[in-house]
Amino acid sequence: MAKILVTGGTGHLGHDLVPALTASGHTVRLLAREARLDRAVEWAVEWALGDLATGEGIDDALGGVDTVIHAATLSPIARRGMRPIDFFSSPSDVDVEGTRRLLAASQRANVSHFIFVSIVGLDFSTLPYSRVKLAGEQLVRESPLSWPVIRATPFFYLLAQMLAGLRWLPVWLLPTSPSNPVDTRDVARYLAQAVSDGERGVRPQIGGPEVMPFSTFARQYRDVLGLRRLILPFPVSRKISLALGLVETSERLGERTWKAWLSEQGGCAP
Numbered sequence: 001m002a003k004i005l006v007t008g009g010t011g012h013l014g015h016d017l018v019p020a021l022t023a024s025g026h027t028v029r030l031l032a033r034e035a036r037l038d039r040a041v042e043w044a045v046e047w048a049l050g051d052l053a054t055g056e057g058i059d060d061a062l063g064g065v066d067t068v069i070h071a072a073t074l075s076p077i078a079r080r081g082m083r084p085i086d087f088f089s090s091p092s093d094v095d096v097e098g099t100r101r102l103l104a105a106s107q108r109a110n111v112s113h114f115i116f117v118s119i120v121g122l123d124f125s126t127l128p129y130s131r132v133k134l135a136g137e138q139l140v141r142e143s144p145l146s147w148p149v150i151r152a153t154p155f156f157y158l159l160a161q162m163l164a165g166l167r168w169l170p171v172w173l174l175p176t177s178p179s180n181p182v183d184t185r186d187v188a189r190y191l192a193q194a195v196s197d198g199e200r201g202v203r204p205q206i207g208g209p210e211v212m213p214f215s216t217f218a219r220q221y222r223d224v225l226g227l228r229r230l231i232l233p234f235p236v237s238r239k240i241s242l243a244l245g246l247v248e249t250s251e252r253l254g255e256r257t258w259k260a261w262l263s264e265q266g267g268c269a270p
Ligand SMILES: NC(=O)c1ccc[n+]([C@@H]2O[C@H](COP(=O)([O-])OP(=O)(O)OC[C@H]3O[C@@H](n4cnc5c(N)ncnc54)[C@H](OP(=O)(O)O)[C@@H]3O)[C@@H](O)[C@H]2O)c1
Pocket: 007, 008, 009, 010, 011, 012, 013, 014, 031, 032, 033, 034, 050, 051, 052, 053, 054, 070, 071, 072, 073, 074, 075, 078, 079, 094, 117, 118, 119, 120, 133, 151, 152, 153, 154, 155, 156, 158
């Protein structure tokens, strides 16, 4: 069993990842800026207070650790929805400088397995957040540590958040780009498997079980939530789709469908 330091354990993926790791019998420590007391008992994990943006607490957090899962990120878009500023800049202090600090500290601590969570299609996206995330991934790939990189398509919660931002419009004009967003539980299961099987390098990418036009995901969202909106699908080139982060992969498929995920939210999807 591994002793794992997880970054990003308090995030969306983290909420599924931590239980998946502890259920597999691993000892888990979370590097977090604040301990989540509501989760402390339920999760039975160690908390190490620290901040990737400043470097505070990282060395101490790595004491006795053999595996790191680096899932922290600072994505303003995921936090508060898309704003015009996101087409011009995105902060790099967590994803680039923070990743560099974590890699250096992991080397000092003789970490044997550094798992990096990344995003499908980063190489083609022109969004500043994607450029920042790609720079972080490159640091991992160039590192002398033993690393697997696991890329996932956008998570369901992010898709729901994006569509929620359109709710005030009576007509939704949406691209038909093929996409397969994924449930964080499927990604968490894959990461837990990666801890145990030890395979290194660039691993198969993971996406959701259904590849559909983006506009069809929107239609299902509208129907499950009982909204009355007109959806007008339109085709865009593959280049534009990728630039916008509308991606697909069939390398590895998750199990949970978008419709099932939406139904589980019980009408409370964002
Ligand atoms: N969202 C997607 O659609 C998607 C798709 C594919 C891959 N990914 C990747 O999957 C991973 C998890 O994404 P997510 O959507 O679950 O992220 P998220 O919900 O936005 O959570 C981000 C996590 O990073 C932590 N964090 C932020 N700044 C930090 C700092 N200065 N020091 C330490 N921790 C910090 C946050 O901690 P606090 O709780 O303190 O804020 C939180 O735990 C990321 O690597 C992301 O790039 C995401």
